[in-house]
Amino acid sequence: MITLRGINKTYGKKKQRFQALKDIDLEIPDGASVAIVGKSGSGKSTLMHVMSGLDRPQSGEVVVDGQDILKLKAKAVDRFRSEKMGFIFQAFFVQGNESSFHNVSLPLEIAKVSRGKRKKMILEALERVEMTDKAQERARNLSGGQKQRLAIARAIVAKPSILFADEPTGNLDSTTGEHIEELLFDLNKQQGVTLVIVTHDRDLASRCDIRVNIKDGAIQSIETPKRPKAKGGKS
Amino acid sequence: MNAFDLIQRAGRSLGNAKVRTVLTSLAIGVGAFTLTATLAAGNGIRDYTDRLISNNFDPAELIVGRDAEIENNGAPNSSPKEYDESVSSLTVGGDGSSLQVKQVTSEDVEELKKYDFVEQVRPNYQVQARYVTTPGNDKRYTLTLQAYNPGQKPELEAGKLPERGDIKNGTLLLPMSYVQLLGFKNAADAIGKEVSIATAQPFTEEALQEYFMNLQMGTMSGEESATPEPTEQLTTYKVAAVTKQGAASLSFAGLPIMLSNEDTGALYDFTTEGTQNHGKYVYVYVRVKGGEDEQKALDAKAELKEDGYYVQTSQDIQKTITQFVDVLQILVGVFGVITVVASVFGIINTMYISVLERTREIGLMKALGMRGRDVAWLFRIEAAWIGFLGGVIGAGIAYGVGTALNPWLTETLGLGEGNSILIFDFGQIAILILSLILVAIIAGWFPARKAAKLDPIEALRTE
Numbered sequence: 001m002i003t004l005r006g007i008n009k010t011y012g013k014k015k016q017r018f019q020a021l022k023d024i025d026l027e028i029p030d031g032a033s034v035a036i037v038g039k040s041g042s043g044k045s046t047l048m049h050v051m052s053g054l055d056r057p058q059s060g061e062v063v064v065d066g067q068d069i070l071k072l073k074a075k076a077v078d079r080f081r082s083e084k085m086g087f088i089f090q091a092f093f094v095q096g097n098e099s100s101f102h103n104v105s106l107p108l109e110i111a112k113v114s115r116g117k118r119k120k121m122i123l124e125a126l127e128r129v130e131m132t133d134k135a136q137e138r139a140r141n142l143s144g145g146q147k148q149r150l151a152i153a154r155a156i157v158a159k160p161s162i163l164f165a166d167e168p169t170g171n172l173d174s175t176t177g178e179h180i181e182e183l184l185f186d187l188n189k190q191q192g193v194t195l196v197i198v199t200h201d202r203d204l205a206s207r208c209d210i211r212v213n214i215k216d217g218a219i220q221s222i223e224t225p226k227r228p229k230a231k232g233g234k235s
Numbered sequence: 236m237n238a239f240d241l242i243q244r245a246g247r248s249l250g251n252a253k254v255r256t257v258l259t260s261l262a263i264g265v266g267a268f269t270l271t272a273t274l275a276a277g278n279g280i281r282d283y284t285d286r287l288i289s290n291n292f293d294p295a296e297l298i299v300g301r302d303a304e305i306e307n308n309g310a311p312n313s314s315p316k317e318y319d320e321s322v323s324s325l326t327v328g329g330d331g332s333s334l335q336v337k338q339v340t341s342e343d344v345e346e347l348k349k350y351d352f353v354e355q356v357r358p359n360y361q362v363q364a365r366y367v368t369t370p371g372n373d374k375r376y377t378l379t380l381q382a383y384n385p386g387q388k389p390e391l392e393a394g395k396l397p398e399r400g401d402i403k404n405g406t407l408l409l410p411m412s413y414v415q416l417l418g419f420k421n422a423a424d425a426i427g428k429e430v431s432i433a434t435a436q437p438f439t440e441e442a443l444q445e446y447f448m449n450l451q452m453g454t455m456s457g458e459e460s461a462t463p464e465p466t467e468q469l470t471t472y473k474v475a476a477v478t479k480q481g482a483a484s485l486s487f488a489g490l491p492i493m494l495s496n497e498d499t500g501a502l503y504d505f506t507t508e509g510t511q512n513h514g515k516y517v518y519v520y521v522r523v524k525g526g527e528d529e530q531k532a533l534d535a536k537a538e539l540k541e542d543g544y545y546v547q548t549s550q551d552i553q554k555t556i557t558q559f560v561d562v563l564q565i566l567v568g569v570f571g572v573i574t575v576v577a578s579v580f581g582i583i584n585t586m587y588i589s590v591l592e593r594t595r596e597i598g599l600m601k602a603l604g605m606r607g608r609d610v611a612w613l614f615r616i617e618a619a620w621i622g623f624l625g626g627v628i629g630a631g632i633a634y635g636v637g638t639a640l641n642p643w644l645t646e647t648l649g650l651g652e653g654n655s656i657l658i659f660d661f662g663q664i665a666i667l668i669l670s671l672i673l674v675a676i677i678a679g680w681f682p683a684r685k686a687a688k689l690d691p692i693e694a695l696r697t698e
Contacts (some may be wrong), residue, residue, distance in 0.1 A: 049692055053600055075606065082604025090696065093599045097251040102244075109240040112604045 002028040002051055002162065002194070006056075007060035009217075020046045021057060022218040028163070028210070033195040044198045045166060047214065051196065052085055052164055053077040067132035079091070082111040086155030086193075092147040092165035096140030100131060100150050102179045103139050103222055107158045125157035129183060145176035148220035159220065160190055162194045169204060181207070236609045241518065245616035252589070259585040260624040261324040262578035263671055267629025269571035270667055271659070275637055277564040284556045286654070292549035295354075295526030297536060299347065300502025300518035300545050302337040338515035340494060347521055347544075352535045355522040357496055360503035364383060365433040367492065369417050370471060376416055377434070381491035382499035383408060386522065391491070393422035394476025401495045404473035405431075409491035422477040429471050432492070434506050436466040446464035472498070575671065578625070586618055587681035590689075597686050598694025611687035618679025619672045626668035634659050 007024035010017055020043045028034050038044040049055035050062060053069045062069050064084070069077055086107075104122045113121070123126050126132050129149040134142065139150060148168065155163055165184060169177035181204060187194040197208065205211050211223040236244075267300070339358070347356045360382055383402050389593035392411050396402065409417075409425055419425035478490055507513040523535045525650045529550060536546040590597070597610055637657040644656045 052602075055692055077606040078601075078606055080604070081602070085604075087602055089599075091595075093595055093695065095596055095599075102247070106600065107603050109236050109244075110600070110603050110609075112237060128388065 001028075001030050001063075001065065002196075003061070003063040004051065005061040005063070007047075007050060007057045009043075009050060009057040011054070020217050024050075024060070024219060026219065026222075027192060027213065028196065030194055031192040032190070033185065034197065034210045034212060035208035036196065036212045036214060037200060037202075037205045043217040044214050048164055048166060048196060048198050052087070052162075053081055060129045061074040077109075080188075082107060083158065084161050086158070086160040086163045088148070088151050088155050088163065088165040088168045090170040092144070092151045092171070094139040094142075094147050094150050094154070094184075097138065098131070099136050099138055100126065100142070100153075103137045103150055104154045104157050109155060112159050112206075113158070116173045117174075121157055121159075125153040128156065129153045144172050146211060147181060148172060148176075148180050150185065152180070152187075156187060156193070156227065157224055160193065162196065165195065167199055167201075167203065168197065170199075177189050236262045236605065236613075238612075241609065241613050241616050242620075243611055244488070246514045246620055248478075248589075248593070249617055249620050255588070256621060256624065257587055259578075259581050260628055262581045263575060263622060263675065264627030264629035264632070265574035266571050266578055267626045267667065268673055269570065269574055271664060272637060272657070273564055273567045274663050275633065275657040276567075277560060278660055278663075279654075279656040280560045281557060282573035282658055283656070284560065285405070285551060287467060287556070288549055292552060293522070293550045294532065296386055296531070296549070297521045297524050297526070297532065297539070298359075298515070298547040299339065299517050299521045299638075300337075301339050301343065301448055301543075302517075304336060306360055306463060306545050306547055306551070334495045336517055338517055339519050341514040344516075344519060347519065347539075350535075351385070352523050352526075352531070353521055353526045354526075355520075356502070356613035357384070357499070357522070357563070358503075358516040359518050360499045361517070362434065362499060362502045363506055365435050367413065367417070367430060367432050370429050370431055371419060374416070374418075375433075376413065378413075378434070379489070379491040380448075380497045380499065380502065381493050384491040385421075389478040389493070390480075392477040392479045393424045393476070396476055402475050402493070403496075404497050405472055405644055406495065407498075408470040408476050408478050408493040409474045410492065411477055411479045414488060415493070423540075425474045428474050430474055430492075431469050431471045432502075433469050434502050435468070436505060436508055437510055458486055462609050464652060469563060472500075474618075484625045487624040489687070503531070509514040540662060568646065575674060579674060582618055582621055582675050582678035583682060585621065586679045587615060587685070589617065590614060590682050590686045594694045597689050598691040601689065602695060603665050607687035610689075611683040614683035614686050615676050615679045618675045618683070622672040622675025622678075623668060626671040630664045630668060634664075 004024050004026040007021050008018045008019070009021040012018050024047065036044045036047055043118055046055060047073075047187060050057050051064075053064075053072075054061070056070060060070070062078070067080075068218065069080060072080065095106070098106075101122055105118060106123060108118045123132065123135070129152050131146065131149055131153060134146060134150075141201050142150060148171075155165075163184070168184065169180055172180060184195060184197070185207065187193050199205055206225055209224065211225060213220040213223070238531065261575065312676075343370050344358060346355050347353055360380075362380040363377055364380045367378045368375045383524055385397075388396055388407065392414075396408075400406065407430060409430060411422060413430075414422055414425050417425070417430065421427060479492070480490060504513070521535070521539070523532055526535065532548045532550070536548055539546050594605045600610060601607070602615075641657050645654055648656060
């Protein structure tokens with residue numbers, strides 16, 4: 001469960017002052033799939049950064065699994081991220097010079113998982129995204145879709161409870177994009193991972209349990225196309 | 236992240252920029268090469284001088300003189316000194332320059348023998364011999380003469396030396412180089428054979444006066460006057476042993492013919508009789524009881540110095556040589572260190588480029604929860620790898636080239652067999668490489684800190 005209360009985030013000072021997030025209240029139940037939808041510059045990425053503890057708002061609370069992460073020290077937030085959260089980016093951000101295996105290994109190394117346990121977890125994650133045969137391939141030699149599958153394997157290898165995806169299909173053609181979408185929703189449905197997707201793709205958003213529309217840093221509306229699961233927000 | 240994972244990741248990311256890594260490493264490698272070679276040369280020269288000293292100087296023997304120059308390590312500083320009977324002129328150097336040296340007198344020798352710690356006093360006889368020959372042979376050869384020192388046995392080609400003490404009076408040690416010249420078949424053949432040494436007594440003052448008197452009278456009477464003949468003496472000795480040039484011999488003029496102390500003394504007396512050098516020696520060798528113990532030698536030195544003698548121990552001689560080596564080594568070492576310092580800027584530059592190139596990667600790692608400190612160490616270890624590589628390349632090349640050239644260098648420098656001018660000490664090399672790793676880590680400190688402070692959100696901005 002992720003609960004945001006009264007989040008305000010501003011950038012810059014005085015005349016250049018820009019309010020990126022305005023009084024955000026939001027509740028995301030465990031296992032839900034959430035789409036944060038808005039135009040570029042609307043603050044949707046900032047919202048994701050705040051939820052994941054990458055960015056610190058000036059005011060408000062971010063409660064993840066009962067813990068206000070804004071009250072934690074930087075070191076604890078880092079550990080929190082490495083243990084509970086997975087990230088997928090529009091530009092993949094795979095390490096081109098490293099093999100697929102070592103790419104997926106990175107979060108485990110950061111979380112200080114012992115060498116003995118790592119191999120099994122990495123191979124499991126690669127198998128989940130059907131990339132086992134590319135384990136020793138350098139990431140730079142993979143296609144776009146393979147890179148994003150690799151990024152998903154890296155995001156899920158440490159078995160996080162929350163998966164953040166920032167425009168996961170933005171750099172992919174529609175067929176490959178659909179394949180990635182399937183993969184993400186499968187993880188959400190089968191393993192109960194909370195999925196938070198930042199997107200401006202209406203189709204992708206419509207497949208989510210909850211759709212949060214954001215404009216100029218404020219929540220415009222919260223829609224629950226399939227079944228209501230979320231409460232709160234300003235409308 | 237644990238250290239091992241960091242080291243592996245750092246190593247792999249270096250492997251991806253091979254050319255840059257190798258070039259940066261080479262810069263530090265030049266320093267490593269210079270330093271390794273310098274250290275090896277220092278070891279070699281020190282080892283060589285150690286052998287030189289132990290083969291040529293008896294540690295129990297002190298060189299004792301009356302003149303301060305004795306302690307001046309062969310760098311004479313001939314300042315004017317008060318005249319007394321014991322000062323005499325000594326010719327040094329090929330240019331005939333002379334040095335006024337206050338000498339040790341026979342009375343001093345008797346005084347020296349009275350000290351408790353003195354086992355033996357052996358004057359340094361400088362005998363001017365004319366030639367060496369064999370009875371019944373008209374070929375004559377030049378020679379240098381020296382008294383045998385039981386404390387430093389020469390290497391032998393044939394014959395035997397007494398276990399302790401001096402060689403028998405009436406015998407001599409013949410260098411190998413004379414064996415053929417004097418008509419012996421081989422070294423073994425020469426043993427027990429007779430060899431004669433010719434010495435001459437210089438003109439005494441009376442003889443000279445007589446000559447001038449005769450000359451004057453001769454011009455007056457119109458008669459030719461007889462030029463005075465120097466009194467020549469031919470002494471015959473039996474060959475006790477044949478010596479050969481040792482691997483670490485300090486004799487630049489070839490080996491001397493050695494006589495017993497008494498025989499040498501007799502020749503010295505004969506050749507100096509009537510001159511101002513008679514019964515005077517530039518220095519004498521004083522053998523200290525149990526003087527192989529450095530402390531005893533030093534105690535004896537202190538006591539003798541109190542009584543107005545000037546003393547050099549074999550350690551002093553060694554110090555003189557090693558001092559020179561040390562200065563040389565420091566000079567070359569400074570160049571090595573300068574090279575390393577220069578390469579530091581290369582490492583800093585490379586590391587900044589690496590950080591810049593991998594901004595997104597750093598952002599990703601931080602987004603995944605990697606600590607800033609670990610990110611910094613990832614880059615510091617990368618720098619450490621560069622230092623390690625440079626050290627291994629430099630030291631490796633120095634070792635390879637040095638080992639290959641060692642026989643040639645040793646031969647060119649004429650050090651003799653069994654010596655080597657370059658001695659590689661793997662402990663030293665390991666310490667050198669570790670130091671270079673440390674230097675590289677320090678060089679990578681600021682670029683690494685920049686990486687650690689990178690804001691992941693900024694770093695991950697796709698545009």
